[in-house]
Amino acid sequence: MIEGSLPPVEFWCELQCPDCRSALDDVRALRDRFGDALTITLRHFPLEKHKHAYPAAEAAEEAFAQGKGWEYVEAVLARVAELDQRGPELLVEVAAELGLDAEEVDLALIDGRHMLVVDADQAEGKAIGVTGTPTYVVAGKRLDGGKSQEGLLEEIVALLEG
Template sequence: MSKNARLSLIIVAVVAVVVAGFIFFSQNNNTTAAPKSADGKVTVVEYLDLECPSCRAAYPGVERLKTEYGDRVTFDVRHFPIPSHRNAELAAVAVEAAGAQGKRDDMFRLMFDTQQEWAGQQTSQQAVFLGFAQQLGLDQAAFEQALADPALRERVLAQRAEGSKAGVQGTPTFFINGTKFTGAPTYDALKAAIGKVLS
């Protein structure tokens, strides 16, 4: 084999490795915001804003689907606080702070149940959220400390950044096994979309 032929083969091999690596890392990056299920089950990712009326409207249907599907479908709720909603980011941090004491789902429910009372306000609703923590029987000092923890705020903002990268432009936005759900997220529409993936 001539020197030129050998050199050509080496160059082709290097290019092949670089291309394969690029494809691999590109695929990995795409799974961050809207993961696909690897075990034959269904994963539903929802990006929501706790101050958003449409998210509140979708909430009961999503909870009903969780109960109906059980462990056949994984529901992954992620934060996407919209900047124009004055208290959405703080509400998301409050949910995560409650989660540190095992009450994340309870705080989610309370936020939506009382949304009409605190949403749309242009002043901080921190006192209201502290009241929610008391209502849920949380350790107040630990909750306040968690509420002020920059790491929780960073987690919320990281989820919003992930959502933006995945194409989220408004809330609620759902992904079913990595595919963006389109249309109104009613109970019936979501159930039909999940059913298609399960069948």
């Protein structure tokens, strides 16, 4: 590791997961503390129990392609209960509200252009032992936030500064 550089943080997330919505507070705190020195990468781990999680991951990838991925992720997670009820309709609506090309988001859900990214994330997650969300991988260590997020922020900071 280069002197003064930080290891990246992988945030394994599912956009229909209420715990991931809560975990955004930790992600924001990390950004506030470390700024541009820290890279936080969203990794997709849609769970089968949430029927709109996979399309939400695809829509998020399109939002990243359009340059507003994190804003999109935060906006969708803020409306988890509504996503459960409205599904893809909400995903396109959120894109429009953020000034994204909503038609392109809708088309991405239809043509599956981001399926390979979501499938690859899911396969890698399973391979490294991710079983639920949120999960973080920091400096090669997996931290499971699905059971409890208590103390996770402090543990991530310790790994980053260690």
